[in-house]
Amino acid sequence: MGKQDINKYKNIWVFAEQRHGKLMPVVVELVGEGRKLAKERNVELNAVLLGENIEEMTKELIAYGVQNVYTADHELLKNYTTDGYTKIISEAIHEYKPEIMLIGATHIGRDLAPRIASRVDTGLTADCTKLEIDPEDGKIKQTRPAFGGNIMATIVCPENRPQMSTVRPGVMDKADVDNSRKGNIVPLNFSIKKEDIRTEVLEIVKSDKEIVSLIDANFIISGGLGLQSPDGFDLLKQLAEKLDGVIGSSRAAVDKGWIDHSHQVGQTGVTVKPNIYFACGISGAIQHLAGMNQSDIIIAINKDPNAPIFSVADYGIVGDLFEVVPQIISQLDSVRG
Amino acid sequence: MIFKKEHLLLQKAVRKFAEEEVQPYAAEREKEGAISRDLMEKLAKYKYTSPIVPKEYGGAGADYTSYVIIMEEISKKCASTGTFTTAAASLVSSPLLNFGTEEQKQKYLTRITSGEAIGAFGLTEPGAGSDASGQTTNAVLVGDNYVLNGRKTFITNAPIADFAIVIAVTERGKGVKGTSAFIVDMNLEGVSCGAHEDKMGIRATETSDLIMENVKVPKENILGKEGQGFKIAMHTLDTGRIGVAAQALGVAQGAMDEAVKYSKERVQFGKSLSKFQDIQFKLANMETKICAVRALLYKTAEMKEAGMSITKESAMCKYMAAEVANEVAYDALQIHGGYGFIKDYPIERIYRDARIMSIYEGTSQVQQMVIAGSLLK
Ligand SMILES: Cc1cc2nc3c(=O)[nH]c(=O)nc-3n(C[C@H](O)[C@H](O)[C@H](O)COP(=O)(O)OP(=O)(O)OC[C@H]3O[C@@H](n4cnc5c(N)ncnc54)[C@H](O)[C@@H]3O)c2cc1C
Ligand SMILES: Cc1cc2nc3c(=O)[nH]c(=O)nc-3n(C[C@H](O)[C@H](O)[C@H](O)COP(=O)(O)OP(=O)(O)OC[C@H]3O[C@@H](n4cnc5c(N)ncnc54)[C@H](O)[C@@H]3O)c2cc1C
Numbered sequence: 001m002g003k004q005d006i007n008k009y010k011n012i013w014v015f016a017e018q019r020h021g022k023l024m025p026v027v028v029e030l031v032g033e034g035r036k037l038a039k040e041r042n043v044e045l046n047a048v049l050l051g052e053n054i055e056e057m058t059k060e061l062i063a064y065g066v067q068n069v070y071t072a073d074h075e076l077l078k079n080y081t082t083d084g085y086t087k088i089i090s091e092a093i094h095e096y097k098p099e100i101m102l103i104g105a106t107h108i109g110r111d112l113a114p115r116i117a118s119r120v121d122t123g124l125t126a127d128c129t130k131l132e133i134d135p136e137d138g139k140i141k142q143t144r145p146a147f148g149g150n151i152m153a154t155i156v157c158p159e160n161r162p163q164m165s166t167v168r169p170g171v172m173d174k175a176d177v178d179n180s181r182k183g184n185i186v187p188l189n190f191s192i193k194k195e196d197i198r199t200e201v202l203e204i205v206k207s208d209k210e211i212v213s214l215i216d217a218n219f220i221i222s223g224g225l226g227l228q229s230p231d232g233f234d235l236l237k238q239l240a241e242k243l244d245g246v247i248g249s250s251r252a253a254v255d256k257g258w259i260d261h262s263h264q265v266g267q268t269g270v271t272v273k274p275n276i277y278f279a280c281g282i283s284g285a286i287q288h289l290a291g292m293n294q295s296d297i298i299i300a301i302n303k304d305p306n307a308p309i310f311s312v313a314d315y316g317i318v319g320d321l322f323e324v325v326p327q328i329i330s331q332l333d334s335v336r337g
Numbered sequence: 338m339i340f341k342k343e344h345l346l347l348q349k350a351v352r353k354f355a356e357e358e359v360q361p362y363a364a365e366r367e368k369e370g371a372i373s374r375d376l377m378e379k380l381a382k383y384k385y386t387s388p389i390v391p392k393e394y395g396g397a398g399a400d401y402t403s404y405v406i407i408m409e410e411i412s413k414k415c416a417s418t419g420t421f422t423t424a425a426a427s428l429v430s431s432p433l434l435n436f437g438t439e440e441q442k443q444k445y446l447t448r449i450t451s452g453e454a455i456g457a458f459g460l461t462e463p464g465a466g467s468d469a470s471g472q473t474t475n476a477v478l479v480g481d482n483y484v485l486n487g488r489k490t491f492i493t494n495a496p497i498a499d500f501a502i503v504i505a506v507t508e509r510g511k512g513v514k515g516t517s518a519f520i521v522d523m524n525l526e527g528v529s530c531g532a533h534e535d536k537m538g539i540r541a542t543e544t545s546d547l548i549m550e551n552v553k554v555p556k557e558n559i560l561g562k563e564g565q566g567f568k569i570a571m572h573t574l575d576t577g578r579i580g581v582a583a584q585a586l587g588v589a590q591g592a593m594d595e596a597v598k599y600s601k602e603r604v605q606f607g608k609s610l611s612k613f614q615d616i617q618f619k620l621a622n623m624e625t626k627i628c629a630v631r632a633l634l635y636k637t638a639e640m641k642e643a644g645m646s647i648t649k650e651s652a653m654c655k656y657m658a659a660e661v662a663n664e665v666a667y668d669a670l671q672i673h674g675g676y677g678f679i680k681d682y683p684i685e686r687i688y689r690d691a692r693i694m695s696i697y698e699g700t701s702q703v704q705q706m707v708i709a710g711s712l713l714k
Contacts, residue, residue, distance in 0.1 A: 225548065252488075252546070255532035283473075283488065285463030304486065306509070308464060308473065 009161035013098040016049040026104030031064045032175035040133045052078035062183035064175040083197040086115040105166040123157030124164040170218045219245030220274045226281015230258035266291035280321045284309025338635035351410040360414035366541040381452025386425035395450030401638035405583040412587025416690035417541030423580035429456030436561035457498035459489035470513045476505040482553040489547040496543045504566045516566030520558040527552040538689035578655040585658035585694040589665040596669035626661045649711035656704035659694035666691040
């Protein structure tokens with residue numbers, strides 16, 4: 001990396017990832033976290049938003065508390081492409097010199113961030129779970145799990161700017177909405193031609209979410225024989241939708257034919273380590289525990305107070321899951337407004 | 338042991354039965370994952386599933402030596418049929434016989450001996466295998482019923498059983514002294530079975546979880562007294578081990594027979610395999626081990642018949658027979674060369690069947706614990 005005059009860099013930027021004209025949920029988290037950091041550094045929180053017909057989203061960003069929204073509105077930017085987005089954002093960084101750049105660690109974010117970092121010749125920490133400003137020198141301390149979560153590494157980028165991080169979705173607090181907030185829209189000075197983009201997006205297929213990715217899920221809502229019938233999974237799906245989670249299952253439910261084997265957690269299923277694991281109507285046989293006891297938080301709902309699942313649960317609710325789960329869902333609704 | 342005439346006659350009869358009825362369909366039975374009802378009925382009719390049950394309850398009223406003979410001869414031809422036989426002959430019959438009330442014997446034991454009913458024995462749980470004291474299935478007395486909740490795993494015959502003898506906790510905090518045994522009718526509301534396990538061997542026996550959800554078992558279906566559950570289970574396994582040891586002996590002998598036959602047929606380097614000294618020594622080694630097991634086992638059966646305690650002896654039989662079955666099956670397959678690895682030859686099935694012998698009804702390690710426990714007390 002070449003030497004930079006790092007004093008010229010100022011302000012915090014977040015990448016406002018949009019898909020199909022909608023901001024991704026992680027953006028709201030980035031803005032929430034970014035505002036905290038900006039306050040400590042006493043700088044501005046800005047966003048960079050690329051797409052086509054993006055005006056609505058700029059208003060939304062301002063309502064969340066972004067001061068300046070740098071925009072690039074162009075039909076070639078409607079869908080994400082590595083080439084198009086990297087070119088424009090890198091040029092914007094050269095021009096405006098942000099000190100910190102936060103990107104959500106989504107599939108898009110993980111593709112984009114390293115390309116930008118390499119192009120602007122700076123450091124990038126992937127998949128951060130904690131960000132803090134060092135009070136001594138004002139640099140950002142970026143913490144991320146390494147070696148499958150066994151080591152928490154705190155990384156700084158001392159000499160190059162911007163300090164870039166991708167941030168794990170679901171970890172940071174969301175920004176609040178206030179429609180009275182004021183901000184500026186700053187169209188970027190850019191040019192983009194079809195030849196600049198080597199990939200052509202032919203079609204975006206939305207999967208029915210049937211491909212279960214238990215391993216990547218932050219929230220897993222698992223059901224066992226206590227669901228009584230395959231319909232029980234419909235209730236769990238409602239909870240999963242609220243949390244953007246994935247449905248898991250015990251082997252007993254798979255054996256009954258209530259759900260496909262790809263959902264099975266345990267010794268002969270998948271081993272998972274989500275932020276939160278809900279075990280609903282699962283007794284907690286050792287073969288099941290082997291697949292999920294490393295979860296950050298385990299919430300067990302079971303009507304038997306002696307069920308072994310409670311020995312690994314952080315939060316246990318003794319009760320009928322058909323009463324408890326709907327209550328959790330309605331509580332979630334009221335918290336989120 | 339030198340067989341009495343009656344034992345020789347029995348041996349001849351069972352051998353013929355095994356050759357005619359058991360062996361021809363062993364491969365097919367394994368493919369189907371089940372034993373035919375027809376065979377089950379015949380096993381009951383000839384009282385092979387009830388050798389030690391007294392005649393008054395419909396059994397053969399024979400001795401333990403007879404039981405061992407039956408198990409050995411049947412298992413020689415099909416280990417799955419052996420498992421089915423021993424489940425009825427000891428796992429289910431023995432607790433009913435030794436701890437059941439007259440009424441329970443009439444109602445349940447006689448249906449096992451006649452073949453009208455199939456039984457299962459449920460002790461093992463997902464979290465309680467070798468350490469059978471870690472039971473979580475519980476039974477609470479509510480009015481005239483015990484309400485059972487819990488899950489048993491690896492239960493032989495569960496999917497086809499009419500009733501099961503189940504161990505459950507009646508008093509928490511009292512450890513094994515807080516367990517009781519129950520006779521649970523499989524058609525009671527709340528009883529269900531898990532999927533038929535996809536096993537390595539004895540594939541014709543059906544093994545699954547047994548799940549009880551608020552199952553109301555009439556008070557009179559408790560077996561023995563409250564608190565006796567563990568005692569009943571351990572007493573049952575003592576006898577059960579003789580049966581499994583005899584099964585393992587049969588498996589070893591079955592493998593041996595295949596090895597001898599094949600070694601005489603197969604020609605390499607211009608001679609039959611049986612002409613090579615290494616093969617001869619292997620066979621000699623196998624035969625010696627098998628005969629040692631047989632001697633110990635028949636002696637133990639006689640001790641049991643004489644009313645002596647056989648806790649240590651039955652553990653030694655089960656341990657040694659199971660290990661020998663595996664060693665002999667290994668060598669017998671080796672003698673078959675590549676052909677032994679192909680399902681066309683029975684040794685392939687025998688080799689897989691042998692593997693369970695050192696695991697169920699107490700692993701080899703558990704047997705060693707029992708033996709050492711007796712030795713060092
Ligand atoms: C070879 C093998 C491999 C295995 N691998 C796995 C594996 O990978 N994963 C796995 O999960 N299991 C595995 N098992 C099975 C395991 O041993 C257990 O049988 C299984 O986990 C039990 O599933 P369960 O908890 O859903 O059912 P159960 O043990 O029957 O428990 C159901 C629970 O639901 C509760 N309940 C009932 N109704 C309600 C209600 N209305 N509200 C709240 N609670 C209720 C009950 O109190 C009970 O605790 C394996 C078993 C074998 C033999
Ligand atoms: C086909 C089949 C049929 C069965 N049928 C029945 C049935 O009808 N009824 C029933 O109740 N059960 C049945 N079982 C269960 C069987 O009895 C158990 O599987 C067996 O007792 C071992 O328990 P486990 O599988 O939980 O192994 P574990 O107890 O988990 O043992 C795992 C290993 O650790 C070793 N080990 C455990 N503790 C110790 C120790 N203290 N020191 C040294 N080594 C130790 C064991 O020897 C073994 O090698 C059946 C099992 C199978 C596979």
